[in-house]
Amino acid sequence: MRTALVLLLLLALAAVAGSLVPQVGVADARIVAMFRDHPLRARVYEQIGLFDVYGSWWFTLVYTLLLVSLAACLLPRTRAFVRNLRIRPVPARELDSMRHYAEVAVPADPDGAIGRARRVLRRRLFRVNGPNGVPTLAADKGLAREGGSLVFHWAFFVLLIGVVWGKGTGFSGQAVIVEGETWTEAHANYDGTLREGRFFGEDHAGVQLRVEDFQATYRTTGQPQDFVTRAELLDADGDPVEEVEIRVNHPAELGGVKFYQFGYGWAPVIRVEQDGVPIADGPVVCQQDVPPEDVSPLQLPWNCVVKLPTLDPQVGIRFELWPDRRGLLALLETGRAMPMLGQYAPVMTFEAFEGDLRAELVQDASALDTVAMRRFETGVLGAGETADLGDGLTVTFPELRQYTVLTVSRDRGLWIVLLAGILILLGLLPAMYTSKRKLWVAAEPRGTGAVLKVGGFALQRRSQFEEEFDKVVSELRRSSEEKVGT
Amino acid sequence: MSTGTWARLSTDAFTVAFFAYLAGMLASFHYLAFRRKPVWVVAIGATCVGLVAHLLSIVGRGAAAGRIPLGNMYEYSLLLSFLVVLAYLLFVEGAAKVRTLGGFVLSFAVITMAVAVLFLYVGPEPLIPALNSYWREIHVSSMIVSSSLLALGSVITILYLAKERRERRLAASIPPIMGGSVGLEDAPPHFEAGADEPAAPSGPIRRGLLPSAATLDRLAYRMIAFGFPIWTFGIITGAIWAESAWSRYWGWDPKETWSFITWVVFAGYLHARATSGWKGRRAAVVALVGFASLLVTYYAVNLWIVGLHSYAK
Numbered sequence: 001m002r003t004a005l006v007l008l009l010l011l012a013l014a015a016v017a018g019s020l021v022p023q024v025g026v027a028d029a030r031i032v033a034m035f036r037d038h039p040l041r042a043r044v045y046e047q048i049g050l051f052d053v054y055g056s057w058w059f060t061l062v063y064t065l066l067l068v069s070l071a072a073c074l075l076p077r078t079r080a081f082v083r084n085l086r087i088r089p090v091p092a093r094e095l096d097s098m099r100h101y102a103e104v105a106v107p108a109d110p111d112g113a114i115g116r117a118r119r120v121l122r123r124r125l126f127r128v129n130g131p132n133g134v135p136t137l138a139a140d141k142g143l144a145r146e147g148g149s150l151v152f153h154w155a156f157f158v159l160l161i162g163v164v165w166g167k168g169t170g171f172s173g174q175a176v177i178v179e180g181e182t183w184t185e186a187h188a189n190y191d192g193t194l195r196e197g198r199f200f201g202e203d204h205a206g207v208q209l210r211v212e213d214f215q216a217t218y219r220t221t222g223q224p225q226d227f228v229t230r231a232e233l234l235d236a237d238g239d240p241v242e243e244v245e246i247r248v249n250h251p252a253e254l255g256g257v258k259f260y261q262f263g264y265g266w267a268p269v270i271r272v273e274q275d276g277v278p279i280a281d282g283p284v285v286c287q288q289d290v291p292p293e294d295v296s297p298l299q300l301p302w303n304c305v306v307k308l309p310t311l312d313p314q315v316g317i318r319f320e321l322w323p324d325r326r327g328l329l330a331l332l333e334t335g336r337a338m339p340m341l342g343q344y345a346p347v348m349t350f351e352a353f354e355g356d357l358r359a360e361l362v363q364d365a366s367a368l369d370t371v372a373m374r375r376f377e378t379g380v381l382g383a384g385e386t387a388d389l390g391d392g393l394t395v396t397f398p399e400l401r402q403y404t405v406l407t408v409s410r411d412r413g414l415w416i417v418l419l420a421g422i423l424i425l426l427g428l429l430p431a432m433y434t435s436k437r438k439l440w441v442a443a444e445p446r447g448t449g450a451v452l453k454v455g456g457f458a459l460q461r462r463s464q465f466e467e468e469f470d471k472v473v474s475e476l477r478r479s480s481e482e483k484v485g486t
Numbered sequence: 487m488s489t490g491t492w493a494r495l496s497t498d499a500f501t502v503a504f505f506a507y508l509a510g511m512l513a514s515f516h517y518l519a520f521r522r523k524p525v526w527v528v529a530i531g532a533t534c535v536g537l538v539a540h541l542l543s544i545v546g547r548g549a550a551a552g553r554i555p556l557g558n559m560y561e562y563s564l565l566l567s568f569l570v571v572l573a574y575l576l577f578v579e580g581a582a583k584v585r586t587l588g589g590f591v592l593s594f595a596v597i598t599m600a601v602a603v604l605f606l607y608v609g610p611e612p613l614i615p616a617l618n619s620y621w622r623e624i625h626v627s628s629m630i631v632s633s634s635l636l637a638l639g640s641v642i643t644i645l646y647l648a649k650e651r652r653e654r655r656l657a658a659s660i661p662p663i664m665g666g667s668v669g670l671e672d673a674p675p676h677f678e679a680g681a682d683e684p685a686a687p688s689g690p691i692r693r694g695l696l697p698s699a700a701t702l703d704r705l706a707y708r709m710i711a712f713g714f715p716i717w718t719f720g721i722i723t724g725a726i727w728a729e730s731a732w733s734r735y736w737g738w739d740p741k742e743t744w745s746f747i748t749w750v751v752f753a754g755y756l757h758a759r760a761t762s763g764w765k766g767r768r769a770a771v772v773a774l775v776g777f778a779s780l781l782v783t784y785y786a787v788n789l790w791i792v793g794l795h796s797y798a799k
Contacts, residue, residue, distance in 0.1 A: 005757055012750040019743040019787075026739065054738050172733065224614050248615040249731050260733040407733040417735060421722040428715045432756075 001073055007066040014062060018053030021045060029290075067160065074153050081146050088129035089138035092440045095455030099462075100469040102454045106480035110135040110443035110450040116479045117441045117452060124472065126439065135443040135450075142437050144430035145460070152427030159420035166413020168199040175209075175259075178267045178283040178403040182210040182234070185257055185408060205255045205410065206236035214264055214404040218341040222298055227261050229404040246406065256410050263405035266302045266323050268348060268397055275392040280306055283401050286321050287366050298339035299327065305368045306395075307357055314357045315393070316368045320349045323400065325382075345382065346400040352377040352389050435460035439472065452476055489550050493610055496546030499539045500564070504599050506536030507571070507592045514588030518695055529588055530579070533571060540568045551610035556626040557617060559788055563602030565627075566784075567595040569634035573709070578638075582705055584697050590641050601785075621727035628720035629745075633780060635713030636752065639706045640777035643770045646702035650767060653699050703766065707759060710773060714752050721745055744783035751776035 022030035031051055035042040049056030095101060106113045114135040121128050126139040173194035177183045185207045187194065196202075210232045217225045229246040233254045244252040244259075251260040267283040286302035302321040308314060322328040324340035325347045331337040355373035363369055377389045386396040439456035454473055458465030513529035516522070544564055548555040555561040574591040578584050696702065724745070725735040736742060755776055758769040 001757065001761065005754055008750055009754055012747045015743050015747050018738060019740045023738060026737070223611065226615055249619040251730055251733070258733065409733050414729070425715065425719060425722065428718060432711055432715060
C-alpha cells in the first residue's frame with residue numbers, strides 16, 4: 001500500500017506541474033508566447049514533455065506503475081475476501097476477555113436459548129455459524145467494508161478501460177456549418193484538427209446534419225443568454241431522422257456521434273460577377289481577431305477574403321463585416337465600437353487587390369497575401385447592394401447568414417466511464433462508513449434456565465459498536481421473555 | 487419585493503452575519519481562555535444570529551438574481567462559510583459536544599466572507615449559457631458542501647497539531663516517577679520524549695485550553711471522512727456536466743486538475759490514518775497539504791490560472 005500511496009502522490013505532483021505550465025490543447029496561445037519570450041526555457045520544457053504532461057511518457061509510467069502496484073495489492077486481498085465469504089464465522093473461547101462482554105440470564109434451556117439468539121442475530125443481518133451440536137454461536141457482520149473497498153479500488157481499472165477504449169476508438173473535431181448547408185460526418189469535412197483515436201479504424205459514421213438556422217441571443221448588458229442551432233439530423237443514407245435544437249449543455253446525438261454547440265460566426269453571401277457572369281457565389285466564413293484587453297468580441301468586425309485565381313491578373317478582395325451598422329458608425333463617431341448583439345443593416349467595407357495571389361505558397365484560406373498585389377479599389381457595401389470594381393467586375397452582398405461551430409465527437413467508452421464512477425461511489429460508502437464486527441454467544445445451564453454469554457468486538461468504528469452490542473444484548477434478553485410469556 | 491430590494495436585503499444581512507460571527511468569534515475565544523458559561527451562551531447566540539442573517543443573505547441574493555445563488559465565486563464563498571458554521575454547530579457543538587473550537591471555525595468563516603466581499607463581489611446577474619444546467623446545481627452544491635466539511639476538518643487538524651505538540655512536551659517533562667502515563671492515554675503511540683524539551687512545571691498537569699488531541703483527531707477525521715465521498719461525487723457530477731457542456735468529461739482544465747489533486751491528497755490522508763507509522767501527526771500534515779490544495783482549487787485557480795472555470799470569478 002505504501003508504494004501505491006507514494007505513486008499516487010507523485011501523480012498529484014505531476015498534475016500540479018501540468019496545471020502551472022500551459023498545456024497543449026488547453027492554452028496553446030501561451031505556449032506560443034513562451035517560445036517567443038523564453039525560447040530556451042520553452043525548448044527545455046518541450047523536451048521533457050511539460051507542455052503535454054498528461055500525455056507524457058513519465059506521466060503514463062507513474063499511473064501504469066500505480067495500477068500495477070494497486071493490482072498487486074488487490075489480488076491477494078480479493079482472494080482472501082472470496083475465501084472469507086465462504087468460511088463461516090469461527091468459534092471462539094474465553095468470551096469474557098473480549099472488549100465487549102455481557103451475560104444474560106434466560107428462563108429457557110441452553111438449546112432453546114441459543115436457537116432464539118440465533119434468530120435475533122439473523123434478524124440483525126449477522127452471518128451466524130452454529131449451533132453445531134454444542135449451544136454456541138459465532139457470528140460476524142460487515143463484509144461490505146472490505147467488499148466496498150475492493151469495488152472502489154477495482155473500479156479504477158474499469159475507469160482506465162473506459163477511457164482507453166473510448167478515446168482509442170473515438171474521434172473529436174469541429175464542424176463549421178453555414179445556415180442552410182448540410183454537413184456530412186467524414187474525415188475530410190472537419191475544420192482544423194481532428195483527433196482520431198489510436199485504434200480508430202476510419203469508421204466515420206457518415207451521418208448528416210442540415211443547419212436550418214442559428215440564433216445567438218444576448219441580454220442588453222452584452223452578456224450571452226443563449227446559443228441555439230436548429231438542425232435536422234439525417235442518417236448515412238440521407239433519410240431525415242429528427243429535428244433537433246443544439247444548444248450549450250444540450251448536445252444532439254445520432255448513431256453514437258454527438259454534436260455540441262461550440263461557437264458561431266457570420267458568413268456573408270458574396271457574389272462576384274464579370275460581365276454579368278458569376279465567378280464566385282456563396283457564403284464566405286468570416287473570422288474574428290482576438291480582441292485586445294477591455295474590448296468585447298462583440299465590438300470587433302469580422303474578416304474574410306474572396307480569392308479569384310482565374311482572373312488575369314488575379315484578384316483578391318478583403319472584407320471587413322459589421323453585422324450591425326451602428327457598430328461601425330459608433331466607432332467612426334466616438335472611436336469606440338458599440339457591441340453588436342445581432343444583425344442590423346449589416347455593412348461591409350472592402351479592399352480589392354490585383355496581381356499575384358501566390359497561391360503556390362501554403363497559406364490560410366482566410367488570409368490574403370498582398371506582397372505581390374496592388375490595391376485598386378476600396379468601398380462600402382450594404383446588404384443587398386452591388387459595387388462596381390471596374391473592368392466589368394462587380395461584387396454583390398445579397399444577404400448575411402450565420403454559421404455555427406459544432407464540436408462533433410464519438411466516445412463509445414462513456415458508459416463504461418460512468419459505470420466506473422458509480423462503482424467508485426458505491427464502493428466508497430460502505431468502505432468508509434461500515435465496520436467489521438464479530439460476536440459470539442454461548443449458552444450454559446444455570447438453575448432451571450440458562451445464561452447467555454455474549455462477547456464481541458469491532459475492528460473499526462468502535463464507539464458505534466458499543467451501542468450496537470448493548471442493543472443486541474437487550475434484544476436477547478427481550479426475546480427470551482417474549483417466548484416464555486406466550 | 488423588487489430585485490433591488492432583495493439585493494439590498496442580501497448585502498445588509500451579509501453585514502449583520504459578518505459582525506455577528508465576529509462577536510461570536512471573540513466570545514468563543516474568551517470562553518476558550520476563561521471558561522465562563524455565560525460567555526459561551528453569548529458566543530452560540532451570536533453565531534446563531536449570524537447564521538440566520540447569513541441564510542437571509544443567501545436567499546436574498548437568489549431572489550435578486552432570479553436563480554439559485556451558485557453562479558460565481560462571491561456566491562460560492564457565501565454558501566461555503568455558511569455551511570462551515572452550520573456543520574460546526576451541528577457536528578462539533580451538537581453531536582460531539584465540543585465547545586471550545588468555535589473561535590477558530592468562526593475565524594475561518596469571517597476571513598472567507600471578508601475575502602468574498604472585498605475581492606470577489608459582483609452584482610446579482612443571470613447566468614451565461616454554459617452554466618445553465620441542472621448538473622451545475624448538483625455539482626456546485628456538492629463541491630461546496632464537501633469543501634466546507636474538508637475545511638472544517640482541516641481547521642480542527644491545525645488545532646490537533648498544536649495540541650498534540652503540547653501534549654508531547656508535557657509528557658516528555660513528566661518525571662518517570664509519576665508514571666508517565668498521566669494524561670497520555672490520548673498521545674499517539676510513536677511519541678518520543680526529547681531531552682531538549684523544556685523542564686516541566688511541577689505539580690499536577692495544567693488543564694489544556696483545547697480538547698484532548700485524541701478528540702480533535704477524531705473530530706477532524708470524521709469531518710474529512712464525511713466530506714471525501716461528497717467531493718468524489720462532486721467530481722463525478724462535474725465530469726457529467728463537462729461532457730454535455732464542453733463535449734468531454736475530463737480535459738485537465740486547471741480546476742479539474744486541482745480538484746483531482748485535492749482528492750488524491752485527502753485519499754492519501756485517509757490511507758495514512760490506516761498505516762502504522764503515519765497515524766497522528768504525519769497524517770495530519772497530509773490533511774493540511776490537502777487543505778492548501780483545497781484553497782488553491784477554490785481560489786487560485788479562478789483568480790490566477792486561466793482556464794474554463796475562469797468565469798466563476
